[in-house]
Amino acid sequence: MKQENEKTRYSDTELQEFKEIILEKLRIAKEELNNLASSLSSPNANGTDDTAGTYKTLEDGSATLEKESINQLAARQKKFIEQLEAALVRIQNKTYGICRETGKLIQKERLRAVPHTTLSMEAKMKQY
Known part of the structure; x- marks a missing residue:
């Protein structure tokens, strides 16, 4: 049974705070993605074209592995x-911060650390 003073959603002011956190993380994430994309599109940055042929096969294998790793990232x-x-x-819909499993508010500390989460710690722990 819910107590009368128990919140069912975050206020517009609180949602704005989370929005700012998310926008900053989004800016950084897009910047990192662009860096990864540019490292994939740039040809051999180490300049090993003039190395002896015996090392060429090792270099090719290493470059392939590095590209796969960058693709995964x-x-x-x-x-x-x-x-x-x-x-x-979810912020725009005012449903942000509500656990999709329990329907309860996700703690602010968790949202600040993992702003894209849709699960409270209670629900997350049940997964294990």
């Missing part, structure tokens, strides 16, 4: 950006 970064953008939509 870029994919993770894209997903993070999508999650942050979804959080902005």
Whole structure:
């Protein structure tokens, strides 16, 4: 049973605070994604074209592994950006900070640390 003073959503002022946190994280995430994309598109930055042929095969393998790793990081970064953008939509809808499992408010400390989360700690712990 809910107590009368128990909040069911965050105030517009609180939502604005979270929006600012998310916008800053979004700016940084997009910047990092652009850096990853530019490192993928730039040809061999180490300039090993003049190295002896015996090392060429090792270099090719290393470059391929590095590209795969950068692609994985870029994919993770894209997903993070999508999650942050979804959080902005929830702010606009005034549903931000409400746990999708329990329906309770997610603690502010958790939202400040993981602003794109949709689960309270209570719900997150049940997953394990």
